[in-house]
Every structure is written in C-alpha cells, then in structure tokens.
Amino acid sequence: MQITATQRGILALVVGIAVFSLQDVILKRLSGDYPLYQAMIIRSLTAVPLLLIILRLFDGRLTTIATPNWALMLARGILNFVAYTAYYLGLAALPMADTVALFFTAPLFITIAAALVFRDRIGATNILALLAGFVGMLMIFNPSASVFDPAALLPVLAALGYALTQLATRVLGRTETAAAMTFWGNLTFLAGALALAAVFGSGAYDGATHPSLAFLTRGWQPMPARDLGLFMACGVIASIGLSLLTYAYRVAPSASVAPFEYSFIIWGVLWGWVFWAQLPAALAWGGIALLIGAGLLVIRAEAQTTKAAPEGAA
Known part of the structure; x- marks a missing residue:
C-alpha cells in the first residue's frame, strides 16, 4: 500500500513531536543543578553545524542565510527566545503535563x-474556542487552590511569545526559507x-529557592561528561525535531497535520508519570480536554476559511 503525502506529513510530525518531548525530559531533570542559559549555549553550539547541513539539504544552497530582512529575523528570534525561556x-x-x-x-x-x-475575521467558532480555552486555562490554574504557583503564568507567556513568533513567520515566510529562519x-x-x-x-545571584528563579539565576556549573552529553543531545534533538516538522508542513496541508501537534500533551503526561510520578488533578484533566478541544476548533475554522477562499487569494 502506497503512503500518501499527507500520511507522510502526519507521520513526520508525530515522530518530530515525540523527539521534541525528550528535550523537555532532559531539561526538567537537570534544571535543579544547572542554569537554563548553560543548556541553551551548549544546545545552540551543537545545533549550528547540524542546521547548516539541514539548510544545505532542504534548500540546496547556504546563501539563503544572507538576507536583507536580518532585523526582522532577529526580532522573530528574540520572540522565540522569550517563549523558549519562559516555557x-x-x-x-x-x-510536565500542566x-x-x-x-x-x-x-x-x-x-x-x-x-x-x-485584521483576520474572528468567527463564531473562534469566539467559542477562545471562551472554552480560557475556561480550560483557569481549570488548570485552579485559582481556588490554597497555594497558587506564579510559575503557572510562564507557559502562558511562552504561548503568547510563540504566537507572536508565528505571526512574524507568516510575514517572513513570503521571502525567507524555513531552514534559514530556523538557523x-x-x-x-x-x-x-x-x-x-x-x-x-558568575554566581552572584545564587541562592534563589523557587525552582524557576533558580533555573534562571544560578551560576555556571562544572559538568561531568554525562550531563554535557545530555545537553548536547538537546541540540541534536532540536535539529531533528525541527527538520521533521518542517518536512511535515512542506509535504502535507497544515490543516491535516496541525491537529497532531496535540500529541505533545500525551508525551507530557506520559513522561511526567514515568519520571516524576506526576499526573494532572481531576480538574486539570478537564482543563486539558477543553484546551485541546478549543485548539482543534481553531484549526478546523482556519481550514474551512482557507478552503472557502478563492484560489488566487489562497
């Protein structure tokens, strides 16, 4: 049986999401011993040669890195950096699941x-999705709980940063390649x-007790070879994951593959249970379900709008 382009795209995205989830496991496990910037530096240095190879394979030339839109590229990169850091x-x-x-x-x-x-139009379906998503977010936050961790706002900030990154991608995608934007x-x-x-x-700000703040302000730490290897693996994971996601959206319609990005939540629940014996509370399960449903509604509405648009406009 021959596999269609859409099926190949879905498979690539699902595998790419699974690969990306391993980076979350590594960074969460090492977040109590090292600062985040240390992981970022090692990850980025490891990824540079790999991304150059990917750029060569996808675009056939390295000259696409040079662009007159370098200021917009940097702005997009800063938004993505904020999103990554907050997440x-x-x-x-x-x-992990929350x-x-x-x-x-x-x-x-x-x-x-x-x-x-x-000035995109927000239809009734999108309004319903926004309301459902807001309720789902509140259910995960659980503001009625006796103790609210402000760290719960960080993934939402990351989501906002990611959304703005995607809008910048929408503009730059008219003239720039996906591989060049990744680089x-x-x-x-x-x-x-x-x-x-x-x-x-330098370690001048060491001593924070909250896990998120300590992960940000901790001084540079000496690493055994094992931990260095794990941080370098994040660079490999990011390069492979981005390549698979890029391939997925190149060969298949985005409306067909985008819903499968929610498989990330499955991995978040699974790894949280396997490595930390953590499972969402009953109320949080309901919030997760609402968020997934709201996201799928948005994707479905976008797909219908794209399908209804005149061929020239699309």
Missing part, C-alpha cells in the same frame, strides 16, 4: 493576534543565552 522556566517548577497543556493556549493567542495585526533563530538563542550568562554566570 522551560515554567517546566522547572510545574508538572506545562505543556498551558503552552497549547498558543492557537488561541494566534487567533487574537492575527485579528489585531492582520537565524538558533543564532538568536545563542546570543540571548550568552547575554544571560554574562549577567548570572
């Missing part, structure tokens, strides 16, 4: 931001991580 600082303190679920408020933010920036994004990651290292690397 992993939240992951250091929160259960962190991943809160991050998947991103489709809702993308809908709102696209309406504000590009510039990695360089911005490296620059941002070096800036954090310059501020916190």
Whole structure:
C-alpha cells in the first residue's frame, strides 16, 4: 500500500513531536543543578553545524542565510527566545503535563493576534474556542487552590511569545526559507543565552529557592561528561525535531497535520508519570480536554476559511 503525502506529513510530525518531548525530559531533570542559559549555549553550539547541513539539504544552497530582512529575523528570534525561556522556566517548577497543556493556549493567542495585526475575521467558532480555552486555562490554574504557583503564568507567556513568533513567520515566510529562519533563530538563542550568562554566570545571584528563579539565576556549573552529553543531545534533538516538522508542513496541508501537534500533551503526561510520578488533578484533566478541544476548533475554522477562499487569494 502506497503512503500518501499527507500520511507522510502526519507521520513526520508525530515522530518530530515525540523527539521534541525528550528535550523537555532532559531539561526538567537537570534544571535543579544547572542554569537554563548553560543548556541553551551548549544546545545552540551543537545545533549550528547540524542546521547548516539541514539548510544545505532542504534548500540546496547556504546563501539563503544572507538576507536583507536580518532585523526582522532577529526580532522573530528574540520572540522565540522569550517563549523558549519562559516555557522551560515554567517546566522547572510545574508538572510536565500542566506545562505543556498551558503552552497549547498558543492557537488561541494566534487567533487574537492575527485579528489585531492582520485584521483576520474572528468567527463564531473562534469566539467559542477562545471562551472554552480560557475556561480550560483557569481549570488548570485552579485559582481556588490554597497555594497558587506564579510559575503557572510562564507557559502562558511562552504561548503568547510563540504566537507572536508565528505571526512574524507568516510575514517572513513570503521571502525567507524555513531552514534559514530556523538557523537565524538558533543564532538568536545563542546570543540571548550568552547575554544571560554574562549577567548570572558568575554566581552572584545564587541562592534563589523557587525552582524557576533558580533555573534562571544560578551560576555556571562544572559538568561531568554525562550531563554535557545530555545537553548536547538537546541540540541534536532540536535539529531533528525541527527538520521533521518542517518536512511535515512542506509535504502535507497544515490543516491535516496541525491537529497532531496535540500529541505533545500525551508525551507530557506520559513522561511526567514515568519520571516524576506526576499526573494532572481531576480538574486539570478537564482543563486539558477543553484546551485541546478549543485548539482543534481553531484549526478546523482556519481550514474551512482557507478552503472557502478563492484560489488566487489562497
């Protein structure tokens, strides 16, 4: 039986998401011993040669790195850096499943931001999805609980940063290749991580007790070969994962593959249970279900809008 392009795209995305989830496991496990910027620097340096190879394979030439839109590329990279930093600082303190679920408020933010920036129309389905997503987010936050961890806001900040990154991608995608944007994004990651290292690397701000704050402000730590290898593995994981996701969206319609990004939540629940014996509370399960449903509604509405658009406009 011959596999269609859409099936290949779905398979590539599902495998790419599974690969990416391993990076979350590594960084959460090591977040109590090292600062985040240390992981970022090692990850980015490892990824540079791999991304150059990927750029050569996808685009056939390396000249696409040079672009007159370098300022917009850097702005997109900074937004992505903020999103990445907020996500992993939240992951250091929160259960994996809750962190991943809160991050998947991103489709809702993308809908709102696209309406504000590009004047995209928000239909009744999108409004329903926004309301459901907001309720789901509150269920995961559980503001009625006796203790609220402010770290729960970090994955939501990450989702907002990711949404703005996607809007920048929508603009840059008209002239820039996906591989080139990934390469510039990695360089911005490296620059941002070096800036954090310059501020916190000396250890002058050591002593924070909250896991998220400690993951940010801890001084540079000596590493055994095993931990260095794990951080380098994050660079390999990121390169492979990005390649698979890029391939998925190149060969298959986005409306067909995008819903499978929610498989990330499955991995978040699984790894949280396997490595930390953490499972979402009953109320959080309901919130996760609402967020998934809201995100799928947004994706479905976008697919219907794209299908209904005139061929020239599409």
